Amino acid sequence: MALSIGSACPPFDLPGTDGRAHSLASFADAKALVVVVSCNHCPHVVANEARLVDIARDYGMKGAAFLAVNANDAARYPDDDMAHMKTRAKDRGFPFPYVRDDSQAFVRALGARFTPEVFVFDGARALRYHGRIDDNERDVTRARSHDLRNALDAILAGKAPAVEETNALGCSVKWK
Amino acid sequence: MTDERRDAERAEHAASAASLAKVRKFVASYVAKGAYELYPEPEVVENVVVGLAENLEAHGKMYCPCAPVEDSKTKGNDMVCPCTPHHADIARQGYCDCALFASRDFVAAERLAKKK
Numbered sequence: 519m520a521l522s523i524g525s526a527c528p529p530f531d532l533p534g535t536d537g538r539a540h541s542l543a544s545f546a547d548a549k550a551l552v553v554v555v556s557c558n559h560c561p562h563v564v565a566n567e568a569r570l571v572d573i574a575r576d577y578g579m580k581g582a583a584f585l586a587v588n589a590n591d592a593a594r595y596p597d598d599d600m601a602h603m604k605t606r607a608k609d610r611g612f613p614f615p616y617v618r619d620d621s622q623a624f625v626r627a628l629g630a631r632f633t634p635e636v637f638v639f640d641g642a643r644a645l646r647y648h649g650r651i652d653d654n655e656r657d658v659t660r661a662r663s664h665d666l667r668n669a670l671d672a673i674l675a676g677k678a679p680a681v682e683e684t685n686a687l688g689c690s691v692k693w694k
Numbered sequence: 695m696t697d698e699r700r701d702a703e704r705a706e707h708a709a710s711a712a713s714l715a716k717v718r719k720f721v722a723s724y725v726a727k728g729a730y731e732l733y734p735e736p737e738v739v740e741n742v743v744v745g746l747a748e749n750l751e752a753h754g755k756m757y758c759p760c761a762p763v764e765d766s767k768t769k770g771n772d773m774v775c776p777c778t779p780h781h782a783d784i785a786r787q788g789y790c791d792c793a794l795f796a797s798r799d800f801v802a803a804e805r806l807a808k809k810k
Contacts, residue, residue: 519807559761559762559765560760561745561759561760561761561762561763562759562760631793632793685735685737685738687737687738687741688760689760689761689791689792690760690783690787690789690790690791690792690793692791693786693787
């Protein structure tokens with residue numbers, strides 16, 4: 519089961535495509551931390567990439583930090599290895615760290631099951647929102663519920679999101 | 695909302711009602727065989743059904759929506775639902791990679807966890 523609302527962000531220390539290690543301490547100053555369980559090859563991830571970059575740029579200016587983490591078994595899915603992740607991050611211009619969770623320990627601790635699946639932690643790093651980015655991955659202009667944006671608006675205003683949990687829809691995390 | 699109403703809305707920009715009906719019929723018949731159940735979250739299942747119908751319409755086969763279609767096309771029918779790896783995936787993690795079909799044990803465990 520996924521981490522329950524109010525739970526602390528599990529610790530992590532993971533290598534990024536930028537050649538640096540990223541841990542909870544790396545985001546100490548952020549007013550909110552958005553962890554996106556992601557990957558390279560999933561069509562659902564691809565469909566959400568541009569809007570995720572937009573959200574990260576919009577809310578980065580407001581003090582939120584973003585982290586994308588790929589835990590897919592790279593032995594079964596070579597497109598998800600670090601080399602391909604580096605290419606992906608560069609080609610797509612990710613404005614956030616894209617890290618590799620080879621042990622899958624962090625993503626398991628989150629209780630994530632799909633890609634993309636988002637976990638939003640407040641300034642004290644307690645989970646305040648978990649689930650989807652919005653309610654229409656096929657066409658963002660038709661989305662009626664912008665759940666991640668709504669959650670971030672609330673958290674950055676010091677409030678609890680009106681909707682704390684939704685179903686993430688996507689590909690399954692490729693477990694070892 | 696009924697399946698018919700939902701299908702009509704989606705038909706405007708995604709799969710046709712005919713493709714959706716074909717996929718729903720296939721999914722129901724596969725589950726009826728008894729080896730597996732549906733993944734125990736209807737919204738997740740519905741998303742997969744729509745993805746399969748979109749691929750059926752656009753590419754002529756029910757390619758798994760959780761894999762890049764162009765890659766799948768190079769693998770014959772391996773990634774056409776029910777895909778070749780779904781048995782191994784379900785054995786390993788309880789559900790197929792698209793989260794359409796799941797084992798009985800997984801579904802029972804999920805229901806139990808939700809009750810708690």
